[in-house]
Amino acid sequence: xxxLPEVERARAAIEQGGLHREIASVDDGDTWVCxxxxxxxxxxxxxxxxxxxxxxxxxxxxxxTDEGPILGLHLGMAGRIVTDEKPAPNNWDRFSxxxxxxxxxxxxxxxxxxxxxxxxxxxxxxxxxAEVGRDSFRTRVxxxxxxxxxxxxxxxxxxxxxxxxxxxxxxxxxxxxxxPAGELSEAELDHLRRELRAATRRAISRGGVHTGDLISARxxxxxxxxxxxxxxxxxxxxxxxxxxTEEQA
DNA sequence: ACCTATGTTGATAC
DNA sequence: GGTATCAACATAGG
Numbered sequence: 001x002x003x004l005p006e007v008e009r010a011r012a013a014i015e016q017g018g019l020h021r022e023i024a025s026v027d028d029g030d031t032w033v034c035x036x037x038x039x040x041x042x043x044x045x046x047x048x049x050x051x052x053x054x055x056x057x058x059x060x061x062x063x064x065t066d067e068g069p070i071l072g073l074h075l076g077m078a079g080r081i082v083t084d085e086k087p088a089p090n091n092w093d094r095f096s097x098x099x100x101x102x103x104x105x106x107x108x109x110x111x112x113x114x115x116x117x118x119x120x121x122x123x124x125x126x127x128x129x130a131e132v133g134r135d136s137f138r139t140r141v142x143x144x145x146x147x148x149x150x151x152x153x154x155x156x157x158x159x160x161x162x163x164x165x166x167x168x169x170x171x172x173x174x175x176x177x178x179x180p181a182g183e184l185s186e187a188e189l190d191h192l193r194r195e196l197r198a199a200t201r202r203a204i205s206r207g208g209v210h211t212g213d214l215i216s217a218r219x220x221x222x223x224x225x226x227x228x229x230x231x232x233x234x235x236x237x238x239x240x241x242x243x244x245t246e247e248q249a
Numbered sequence: 250a251c252c253t254a255t256g257t258t259g260a261t262a263c
Numbered sequence: 264g265g266t267a268t269c270a271a272c273a274t275a276g277g
Contacts, residue, residue: 002256032272059257077257078273111273113257146266155258162256209256238268240254 002075004129004160005203007059010073010081014054014063014105017083022100023049033094033107034116045069045118046097057128058159062120072120076113082106129160130200137193142184149177150237152196161196163239168212169199171224176248177236218242 002010028034028042049068054061061073073081079094084103087093095116096106107114127136140157141148149170152161161169170177173195175188184192203209213225222231224244231242 006256074257076272077255079257109272111255111257113272115258144265150266164256237266239256 002059002077002079003162003165003203003209004058004200005165006080006208007056007061007075007160008204009208010075011054011056011061013081013083014051014061014073018063018097018105019051019054021050021103023047023051023097024100025098027093027096027098028116030091030094030112032112033109033114037117042071042095042116042118046071051097057122058125058155059162060120060122060125060159062122069118070120072115072117072122073107074115074120075107076109076111076115078111079107079109079114082108124156126154126156126158129158130197132158132193134190134193138186138189141181141192142186142189143182145180145182147177147236148175148179148181148184149239149241151181153237153239160200162209163241164209164212164215164218165196165199165203166237166239167218167242168203168209168214169196170248171214171243172199174247174249176245177241177243214242 023046026043026046029039031039034042046068049065051063052066053064063071083105088108092108092110093106094109094112094114096104098104107116126140141151144151149166151157152166173192175192203211217223217225217231224231227246229244229246232245233242
């Protein structure tokens with residue numbers, strides 16, 4: 001679920017529902033999700049503080065605190081942020097903050113691939129996929145021999161594009177996921193960036209990458225929603241990929 | 250019951 | 264350095 005659009009919604013949820021409330025305690029007992037911290041470390045660092053601002057770059061989020069450390073949050077493959085909800089069963093709330101006012105904020109994740117850490121390191125992250133400028137996009141994406149889709153999903157190249165958004169964007173742009181990234185013309189790269197921004201913005205406003213136009217056809221036997229041709233299905237960049245061989249060259 | 254598939258990242262190997 | 268593969272976690276579905 002969580003690609004850039006979902007993470008942006010999660011960030012907004014923290015901003016709207018989690019700021020300026022005194023932190024009474026933190027449940028950081030999941031040593032996998034909170035690695036490399038020991039249980040109690042995040043708790044003692046955040047207790048008594050308040051969250052003051054929520055930021056995002058790509059799929060990475062971080063929250064500032066008043067005079068305290070920065071809290072990094074990542075949704076992994078199935079995480080989401082909930083505020084003021086009762087604890088989920090089966091310990092699905094892998095990390096949570098209890099506020100002094102009785103409310104709470106939780107990182108809910110069945111699969112435990114999400115992360116909560118203090119002072120997160122985002123130095124290996126490229127510019128945000130929705131913010132990257134034209135020239136930067138050209139030089140960062142338009143190189144190498146890796147398939148275009150793999151390049152788009154490389155978080156150190158640009159941050160935020162996952163499997164579904166990559167397929168949707170390439171389908172919108174009419175570009176094959178298999179094209180060696182370095183072989184794209186500047187015009188193609190500019191067009192790709194334009195479609196990436198459009199697909200991303202649209203997904204944010206509509207609620208997530210699952211609202212894309214290609215999604216409904218993205219299964220075995222699916223047809224291109226535009227031209228009706230059978231979609232091709234292959235593993236590209238390590239992920240299941242669907243595309244229209246008629247329109248995406 | 251068993252097998253496959255799943256939005257993520259990171260470590261590892263070539 | 265760039266690229267590819269597998270493992271980490273846990274669930275859902277055929």
